[in-house]
Amino acid sequence: MKLLLGILLLLNFTGCTSLPGGGKQVVARINGESITVQDLKGRFEKRHSGHLALLESETDRLRFLNAEIDKVLIIQEGYRIGLDKDPEIIRKADQYRTDRIIDRLYNDEVNKKVTVSGSEIEEIYSRFYGRAVKVSWILLKTEEEAKEVLKELGKGRNFSELAREKSIDPSASEGGLLGFVRWGTLDPEIEKVVFSLSSGAVSGPVKVRPGYYCVLRADEKENFEKKDFSKVKNDIKRILKLRKRNKRYKEFIDELKKKYAVSAGKDPLMPHHSSDLVLARKLLKLEALKRGYDNLPDIIAAVRNFKREAVYEKLYKEIIEGVHLTKDETEAYYESHKDEFREPDRVKIRHILVSTKKEAEDILEKLKKGEDFKVLAREKSIDFSASKGGDLGYIVRGTVIPEFEKAAFSLKPGEISGPVKTRFGWHILKAEDFKKGKVQPFKEVYEKVRELLLKIKRKAEVERWIKILKKGSKIKIYKDVLSAGLYADRKIIK
Numbered sequence: 001m002k003l004l005l006g007i008l009l010l011l012n013f014t015g016c017t018s019l020p021g022g023g024k025q026v027v028a029r030i031n032g033e034s035i036t037v038q039d040l041k042g043r044f045e046k047r048h049s050g051h052l053a054l055l056e057s058e059t060d061r062l063r064f065l066n067a068e069i070d071k072v073l074i075i076q077e078g079y080r081i082g083l084d085k086d087p088e089i090i091r092k093a094d095q096y097r098t099d100r101i102i103d104r105l106y107n108d109e110v111n112k113k114v115t116v117s118g119s120e121i122e123e124i125y126s127r128f129y130g131r132a133v134k135v136s137w138i139l140l141k142t143e144e145e146a147k148e149v150l151k152e153l154g155k156g157r158n159f160s161e162l163a164r165e166k167s168i169d170p171s172a173s174e175g176g177l178l179g180f181v182r183w184g185t186l187d188p189e190i191e192k193v194v195f196s197l198s199s200g201a202v203s204g205p206v207k208v209r210p211g212y213y214c215v216l217r218a219d220e221k222e223n224f225e226k227k228d229f230s231k232v233k234n235d236i237k238r239i240l241k242l243r244k245r246n247k248r249y250k251e252f253i254d255e256l257k258k259k260y261a262v263s264a265g266k267d268p269l270m271p272h273h274s275s276d277l278v279l280a281r282k283l284l285k286l287e288a289l290k291r292g293y294d295n296l297p298d299i300i301a302a303v304r305n306f307k308r309e310a311v312y313e314k315l316y317k318e319i320i321e322g323v324h325l326t327k328d329e330t331e332a333y334y335e336s337h338k339d340e341f342r343e344p345d346r347v348k349i350r351h352i353l354v355s356t357k358k359e360a361e362d363i364l365e366k367l368k369k370g371e372d373f374k375v376l377a378r379e380k381s382i383d384f385s386a387s388k389g390g391d392l393g394y395i396v397r398g399t400v401i402p403e404f405e406k407a408a409f410s411l412k413p414g415e416i417s418g419p420v421k422t423r424f425g426w427h428i429l430k431a432e433d434f435k436k437g438k439v440q441p442f443k444e445v446y447e448k449v450r451e452l453l454l455k456i457k458r459k460a461e462v463e464r465w466i467k468i469l470k471k472g473s474k475i476k477i478y479k480d481v482l483s484a485g486l487y488a489d490r491k492i493i494k
Contacts, residue, residue, distance in 0.1 A: 347431055
């Protein structure tokens with residue numbers, strides 16, 4: 001798939017293809033299928049983060065439109081040969097539809113029904129902010145085990161020792177210690193108990209998730225400086241909203257279980273021992289279908305677009321995977337493009353960077369008297385490389401600022417430059433080694449050459465397909481609509 005997307009970029013195939021249909025601002029028709037200004041703007045802005053100005057020239061607009069037309073042609077061919085009936089595409093489209101209708105149901109039954117008031121936020125801030133509790137716990141599988149642990153504690157057993165023996169949580173090795181916790185960092189049910197315990201007190205069994213119970217101990221409490229309300233209110237609101245959503249979601253799933261007569265061990269929808277998550281998804285899908293969400297126009301449109309995209313990707317993949325290379329072809333390309341595989345000249349440089357020309361001249365005098373370059377670099381340089389004696393390693397042309405590059409490549413190994421001025425300050429450079437660029441042997445770059453040539457041939461093969469498809473197609477582009485429509489409501493670009 002990564003390779004497919006890479007080739008897509010090479011060919012400027014951008015965005016998702018819209019549904020067949022018209023509109024008052026049709027910019028192109030391909031075998032009766034329309035692309036509107038709205039389609040084109042939506043795809044381009046989504047791809048380029050709203051930078052519609054990138055399409056200001058007619059050449060750019062036409063290039064982008066033609067890439068979209070090419071994509072439509074491949075999709076149409078995919079449908080013509082029946083790829084939309086491919087079992088895997090049908091499965092993926094069904095999966096996508098399920099995801100969309102579940103999302104819509106979740107939005108209607110959870111997101112829209114959850115609100116957080118200002119007074120709720122203020123209450124949390126007043127009650128909990130500025131407080132922390134040092135907590136230890138013992139996590140167990142059953143309530144009976146939790147009660148047994150409490151009996152042991154009642155007999156005087158050490159909490160930490162019991163945690164090491166009995167707890168199934170990773171914190172067991174630390175005697176169950178969780179450290180200091182603040183509001184919003186624990187499960188709400190645990191948090192409620194923790195903040196109600198006095199220092200040194202131990203809780204009764206607390207159910208934290210189906211089948212798991214814990215015993216909590218509040219070791220000590222600590223106050224810390226409260227942040228200003230205005231700085232934390234959004235965080236409090238976010239946590240409260242998340243908790244309310246989780247609570248409402250659980251309530252809704254319970255409602256669906258009752259509605260569809262699902263009970264523990266007697267689930268008509270699921271085989272035994274299936275996870276709660278899978279069961280919840282099945283219930284949500286069932287309810288969404290019952291409400292007719294799959295027949296909503298925007299859901300139908302989204303699924304159809306998804307399927308078209310899947311058809312496109314499948315045919316595109318088949319096209320490019322039909323391209324093969326021999327070793328002889330790869331070597332022939334290498335021989336005729338050797339300059340593309342030439343290593344650049346490289347020079348190994350140390351330098352000392354200082355703020356003034358006077359400092360640079362003083363350092364140069366010391367170097368002339370035989371002082372060690374590395375030692376001076378460590379003592380005097382203000383560059384990050386000072387700790388390494390000024391070592392920058394090998395540099396190549398085009399990777400450093402021009403003044404520095406010119407000085408570096410003018411030195412022979414062992415030579416030291418005079419003061420060199422750049423926007424960073426004043427440099428003294430020393431060349432330690434020079435490696436002349438050379439053409440890399442074919443064996444060393446074989447995979448790189450092969451990958452490059454494969455991309456070239458695949459691009460050519462797709463272009464060949466497009467050329468054939470265009471010959472048998474009726475395509476009309478409305479250039480006047482393309483220019484006027486794209487900028488009709490974007491005065492800022494003018």
